Amino acid sequence: MELTEDQIYRYSRNILIPEIGGAGQKKLLNSSVFCIGAGGLGSPVMLYLAAAGVGTIGIADSDKVDISNLQRQVIHSTQDIGKTKTSSARQKLNKLNPEVKVIEYSQLISQQNIRDIIRGYDIVIDGSDNFATRYLVNDACFFEKKTLVSGAILQFEGQVSLFKSHLGGPCYRCLFPDMPPEGMIPTCQEAGIIGAVAGIIGSIQSLEAIKEILEIGSSLDGRLLVINTLSMEITELKINKLQNCPLCGNRPSIRQVSDYSQNQCTTN
Numbered sequence: 001m002e003l004t005e006d007q008i009y010r011y012s013r014n015i016l017i018p019e020i021g022g023a024g025q026k027k028l029l030n031s032s033v034f035c036i037g038a039g040g041l042g043s044p045v046m047l048y049l050a051a052a053g054v055g056t057i058g059i060a061d062s063d064k065v066d067i068s069n070l071q072r073q074v075i076h077s078t079q080d081i082g083k084t085k086t087s088s089a090r091q092k093l094n095k096l097n098p099e100v101k102v103i104e105y106s107q108l109i110s111q112q113n114i115r116d117i118i119r120g121y122d123i124v125i126d127g128s129d130n131f132a133t134r135y136l137v138n139d140a141c142f143f144e145k146k147t148l149v150s151g152a153i154l155q156f157e158g159q160v161s162l163f164k165s166h167l168g169g170p171c172y173r174c175l176f177p178d179m180p181p182e183g184m185i186p187t188c189q190e191a192g193i194i195g196a197v198a199g200i201i202g203s204i205q206s207l208e209a210i211k212e213i214l215e216i217g218s219s220l221d222g223r224l225l226v227i228n229t230l231s232m233e234i235t236e237l238k239i240n241k242l243q244n245c246p247l248c249g250n251r252p253s254i255r256q257v258s259d260y261s262q263n264q265c266t267t268n
C-alpha cells in the first residue's frame with residue numbers, strides 16, 4: 001500500500017517526525033486498537049488515535065450518553081444525549097477522519113465474549129473505571145497475548161501503565177494482586193473527576209499505543225506513572241513481576257477468564 005497525496009498531506013506532521021516517516025504512517029494506517037470504554041479516558045484515546053490515522057478502532061461501551069458525562073467525555077456533545085456512547089463516538093471519529101474504520105461493541109463485555117472480541121486487534125486500551133473490568137481485560141490480554149495500556153483517574157489524580165505480560169513483563173494483577181472489596185475504592189461517580197485529568201491520562205494512553213505500533217521509544221512496561229495534578233507532581237513507580245502472580249506467575253491458578261464480583265463494564 002502506498003500513501004495517497006491526500007494522506008501524505010493529512011498526516012504530514014506525523015511523517016515529518018524522523019521516528020515515524022512514511023513507513024511509520026503506513027504502520028499506523030494498518031494497525032487496529034481496541035478501546036474499553038467511550039468515557040473520560042476513551043474520549044481522548046480515540047480522538048488522538050483517529051486523528052493520527054490508526055486504521056481500525058474498536059469501541060466497547062454499553063452506556064448511553066448522559067448530560068453529566070459531558071464535563072469530561074469530550075468525544076460526545078450535547079446533541080448526543082440519549083445515544084449509545086459507541087454510536088456517538090463512531091460518528092465523531094468518522095467526522096474527524098473518515099478513513100478510520102470504527103467498529104462498535106455496545107453489548108456488555110464479559111468472560112463469554114472478551115477474548116473473541118480482542119483477538120483481532122493489535123493493542124487493547126482499558127478506559128474502564130472498575131476493578132472487575134480491569135481484571136477481566138488484563139486476564140483476556142494475557143491469554144490472547146495482547147499489549148494492554150491501562151489508565152485510571154479520580155479527582156485530581158491519574159495513573160497509567162502498559163502491560164506485556166505475554167512477553168514476560170508484569171501484569172495488572174502483579175500491581176494489584178487482590179481486588180479491593182466492592183465499595184472500598186470510590187468511583188468517579190462517587191468522588192468526582194476533573195475532565196482535564198482524563199485528557200492527560202487518555203492522551204498518554206493513546207501515545208503509548210502509537211509508540212507500540214511504531215516500535216519506538218521506551219514504553220511504560222514495568223512502570224506506573226502517577227500524576228497528581230493538584231500538586232503537579234509526577235511519580236514513577238517500578239512494577240515488579242510477582243513470582244506467585246495467579247495469572248502470569250510460576251504456578252498460575254487462573255487458566256481462563258472469569259467474571260468478577262461487579263460483572264459490568266462502566267466507564268469513567
Ligand SMILES: [Zn+2]
Nearest residue numbers: 171174245248
Ligand atoms: Zn501477573
